[in-house]
Amino acid sequence: MRPIITLTTDFGLDDPFVGIMKGVILKIAPEARLIDITHNIEPQNIAQAALVLESSYSYFPQGTVHMLVVDPGVGGNRRPLAVNSRGHYFVAPDNGILSPVLDKEAQCFELTEKKFFLESISNTFHGRDVFAPSAAWIAQGKDLSDLGGKISDPQTLDVPQPIIEGKTIRGQIIYIDRFGNLTTNIGVDLLQKHLGPNQKPVVHIGGKKITGLCASYSENSENSENSEAPEGQASALVNSWNRLEIFIREDNAAEKLRLRVGDAVSVDADESKP
Amino acid sequence: MRPIITLTTDFGLDDPFVGIMKGVILKIAPEARLIDITHNIEPQNIAQAALVLESSYSYFPQGTVHMLVVDPGVGGNRRPLAVNSRGHYFVAPDNGILSPVLDKEAQCFELTEKKFFLESISNTFHGRDVFAPSAAWIAQGKDLSDLGGKISDPQTLDVPQPIIEGKTIRGQIIYIDRFGNLTTNIGVDLLQKHLGPNQKPVVHIGGKKITGLCASYSENSENSENSEAPEGQASALVNSWNRLEIFIREDNAAEKLRLRVGDAVSVDADESKP
Amino acid sequence: MRPIITLTTDFGLDDPFVGIMKGVILKIAPEARLIDITHNIEPQNIAQAALVLESSYSYFPQGTVHMLVVDPGVGGNRRPLAVNSRGHYFVAPDNGILSPVLDKEAQCFELTEKKFFLESISNTFHGRDVFAPSAAWIAQGKDLSDLGGKISDPQTLDVPQPIIEGKTIRGQIIYIDRFGNLTTNIGVDLLQKHLGPNQKPVVHIGGKKITGLCASYSENSENSENSEAPEGQASALVNSWNRLEIFIREDNAAEKLRLRVGDAVSVDADESKP
Numbered sequence: 001m002r003p004i005i006t007l008t009t010d011f012g013l014d015d016p017f018v019g020i021m022k023g024v025i026l027k028i029a030p031e032a033r034l035i036d037i038t039h040n041i042e043p044q045n046i047a048q049a050a051l052v053l054e055s056s057y058s059y060f061p062q063g064t065v066h067m068l069v070v071d072p073g074v075g076g077n078r079r080p081l082a083v084n085s086r087g088h089y090f091v092a093p094d095n096g097i098l099s100p101v102l103d104k105e106a107q108c109f110e111l112t113e114k115k116f117f118l119e120s121i122s123n124t125f126h127g128r129d130v131f132a133p134s135a136a137w138i139a140q141g142k143d144l145s146d147l148g149g150k151i152s153d154p155q156t157l158d159v160p161q162p163i164i165e166g167k168t169i170r171g172q173i174i175y176i177d178r179f180g181n182l183t184t185n186i187g188v189d190l191l192q193k194h195l196g197p198n199q200k201p202v203v204h205i206g207g208k209k210i211t212g213l214c215a216s217y218s219e220n221s222e223n224s225e226n227s228e229a230p231e232g233q234a235s236a237l238v239n240s241w242n243r244l245e246i247f248i249r250e251d252n253a254a255e256k257l258r259l260r261v262g263d264a265v266s267v268d269a270d271e272s273k274p
Numbered sequence: 275m276r277p278i279i280t281l282t283t284d285f286g287l288d289d290p291f292v293g294i295m296k297g298v299i300l301k302i303a304p305e306a307r308l309i310d311i312t313h314n315i316e317p318q319n320i321a322q323a324a325l326v327l328e329s330s331y332s333y334f335p336q337g338t339v340h341m342l343v344v345d346p347g348v349g350g351n352r353r354p355l356a357v358n359s360r361g362h363y364f365v366a367p368d369n370g371i372l373s374p375v376l377d378k379e380a381q382c383f384e385l386t387e388k389k390f391f392l393e394s395i396s397n398t399f400h401g402r403d404v405f406a407p408s409a410a411w412i413a414q415g416k417d418l419s420d421l422g423g424k425i426s427d428p429q430t431l432d433v434p435q436p437i438i439e440g441k442t443i444r445g446q447i448i449y450i451d452r453f454g455n456l457t458t459n460i461g462v463d464l465l466q467k468h469l470g471p472n473q474k475p476v477v478h479i480g481g482k483k484i485t486g487l488c489a490s491y492s493e494n495s496e497n498s499e500n501s502e503a504p505e506g507q508a509s510a511l512v513n514s515w516n517r518l519e520i521f522i523r524e525d526n527a528a529e530k531l532r533l534r535v536g537d538a539v540s541v542d543a544d545e546s547k548p
Numbered sequence: 549m550r551p552i553i554t555l556t557t558d559f560g561l562d563d564p565f566v567g568i569m570k571g572v573i574l575k576i577a578p579e580a581r582l583i584d585i586t587h588n589i590e591p592q593n594i595a596q597a598a599l600v601l602e603s604s605y606s607y608f609p610q611g612t613v614h615m616l617v618v619d620p621g622v623g624g625n626r627r628p629l630a631v632n633s634r635g636h637y638f639v640a641p642d643n644g645i646l647s648p649v650l651d652k653e654a655q656c657f658e659l660t661e662k663k664f665f666l667e668s669i670s671n672t673f674h675g676r677d678v679f680a681p682s683a684a685w686i687a688q689g690k691d692l693s694d695l696g697g698k699i700s701d702p703q704t705l706d707v708p709q710p711i712i713e714g715k716t717i718r719g720q721i722i723y724i725d726r727f728g729n730l731t732t733n734i735g736v737d738l739l740q741k742h743l744g745p746n747q748k749p750v751v752h753i754g755g756k757k758i759t760g761l762c763a764s765y766s767e768n769s770e771n772s773e774n775s776e777a778p779e780g781q782a783s784a785l786v787n788s789w790n791r792l793e794i795f796i797r798e799d800n801a802a803e804k805l806r807l808r809v810g811d812a813v814s815v816d817a818d819e820s821k822p
Binding site for chain 2: 550552554556561581583584585586587588600603604607608609612725726727763764765766785787788793798
Binding site for chain 1: 559560561562563564565566567568570571572574575578579582591592620621622623624670671672673676677
């Protein structure tokens with residue numbers, strides 16, 4: 001009844017671009033609720049936007065329309081898409097940004113019906129001219145099939161997967177948040193499957209060795225008594241995205257350890273203990 | 275019925291100032307929709323805010339109230355204004371920020387009726403004490419003439435206009451966006467009028483020469499076959515504001531070319547081709 | 549009927565954390581109005597968040613739910629709280645962040661009823677798992693006593709108070725805004741009580757001496773004719789939070805004077821004039 005539209009872009013908040021898209025949406029869908037996920041995706045970083053989508057969409061009610069515009073190919077040949085997956089709607093360029101929701105059940109449509117775009121379409125701002133009006137029409141109840149024809153070959157990203165080498169899990173940093181905490185592509189499931197039930201993980205990252213996991217940012221990793229994490233020292237935990245994360249208590253791990261997205265992390269089982 | 279109020283300021287998003295203004299508005303107009311255009315106008319840069327207004331207001335529905343607070347003269351003698359123009363409402367200090375909508379049909383009122391302000395008025399935060407409550411009352415349906423007397427001499431900015439010198443258009447950079455793309459004051463109309471129908475423009479900027487226009491960021495300028503724009507090299511196109519823009523594909527042109535707002539750009543017709 | 553929820557955090561706007569919390573809220577309270585106060589609190593700076601709360605909450609309608617998440621102790625022993633004070637609701641960790649509203653009449657409850665949290669509770673993101681759903685249920689009309697038991701010992705901050713030494717008020721800088729203006733902990737009440745009715749204050753800060761107060765940023769301090777404040781020179785006024793503030797006209801006082809939160813400021817009465 002009062003549809004929600006989320007917005008994720010690399011437009012930043014300095015320019016009026018985001019506000020302009022919201023104006024376009026409200027002209028078509030006056031009752032829409034507009035929720036910013038983030039507009040500070042690194043310019044043209046499609047993989048980062050896909051990760052943001054993966055971590056956020058499911059916290060919204062079913063029927064939410066998620067609009068993502070990180071679009072280095074704007075004005076070129078890449079197709080504009082609308083997707084129905086897992087009870088949510090998605091509107092975005094066909095460049096892999098929707099990878100996390102493109103499972104077998106996902107229904108993908110190419111946005112071709114110009115009557116649902118703005119009348120005049122620029123070659124540089126499809127967020128305003130194509131994606132915003134399409135998202136608004138979907139929020140107003142239009143079927144995706146009204147907006148264009150079905151397609152079966154949407155672009156997907158090659159997401160780097162962790163590799164098992166003997167007793168070692170080899171992964172990498174895939175996301176760094178505001179606090180400098182380092183999210184890896186090693187999920188809690190893999191960790192649990194690879195380690196024995198009483199084995200502590202030993203994490204190697206940036207020349208540091210971390211033994212054991214903390215329960216939280218304010219606890220340390222060396223024992224089960226939950227004493228406090230030592231300040232200034234790298235620690236590890238399973239974070240709110242259910243992934244292995246490296247942090248330094250009340251400090252910025254990315255800066256302190258000089259690490260970036262793509263840098264290596266590995267996990268072994270602690271051999272010294274059962 | 276559910277009026278929209280847009281907000282454009284130089285208050286930034288670090289301080290609670292924007293949130294406070296929204297609280298003031300919602301106390302008076304509980305149903306108002308509050309849409310941020312941007313709060314990152316360069317401190318006290320009235321010309322930048324005017325350009326943001328020009329590029330954004332018309333994408334909102336008729337009847338929207340646009341509130342702009344870039345107000346170096348707060349607490350001094352400058353008048354607070356409410357303006358009705360082109361079916362939209364505008365609330366702002368009288369310092370030229372509303373220039374883009376101050377045409378002959380615009381109706382301008384000085385906000386003088388203190389009963390529509392907060393009870394206690396500071397000398398430093400009229401966004402909270404004067405403009406937010408006035409915008410809210412307009413959203414609630416108050417006539418502008420209820421808020422103060424009509425005036426006929428609102429301040430306007432001297433916007434730098436391009437100059438024609440023989441076969442050359444001389445303009446300047448007026449806006450730089452998050453991506454470092456350089457918007458100029460040379461509009462597509464002037465470009466089309468000045469160039470012959472088959473003549474390519476030759477753009478000179480920052481010691482670089484750019485021949486021809488790209489159709490989009492992912493296409494180059496040298497031919498009509500739409501091959502890709504060379505990376506690392508300055509290119510030009512007509513942007514989503516219908517202005518000549520200089521960009522570097524997947525790079526920051528402002529940083530690479532070391533150019534700023536106010537720097538010169540010129541356009542000639544390519545003499546080598548018909 | 550359409551409850552307002554304000555959000556104040558140190559999560560920043562680069563990551564999807566704020567958007568995720570809003571999704572959680574809208575699943576529970578579909579009609580809630582979500583207003584950002586700021587998400588750029590300095591990481592883990594509880595005192596700064598408390599000051600932001602103090603300056604903002606009362607501008608919102610009675611019944612507003614204010615959610616604050618600056619939470620260095622997340623996952624540890626600190627209690628999650630819901631508070632009813634002065635007709636407003638507050639949801640936050642029990643770390644002193646709510647100090648400005650914790651007067652004798654404030655009713656404080658520890659959030660213990662897990663049925664009002666998300667089903668799975670992480671150790672690192674209680675904003676999403678605990679505070680957002682609790683705020684949403686309060687906005688939906690739940691009594692605070694439904695969410696947990698009453699407590700009488702919430703944490704409070706030691707806020708630095710100005711000291712009177714003979715004829716001198718000794719205070720400090722407590723907040724620096726986007727413009728570099730320096731808010732002190734010296735309130736207008738103390739100033740008026742300490743100075744004679746016709747005495748001008750003499751402010752000492754960062755090696756500078758400022759005589760008299762300006763009425764506004766565009767007026768100077770040396771006389772009553774309201775001539776303009778000299779550019780490039782430190783001036784003082786009573787700001788919109790009713791506190792003594794040091795500023796430099798159209799410049800950044802914090803940078804120019806190299807001053808930070810905690811630095812000293814003192815005020816004497818001008819002895820040379822009556």
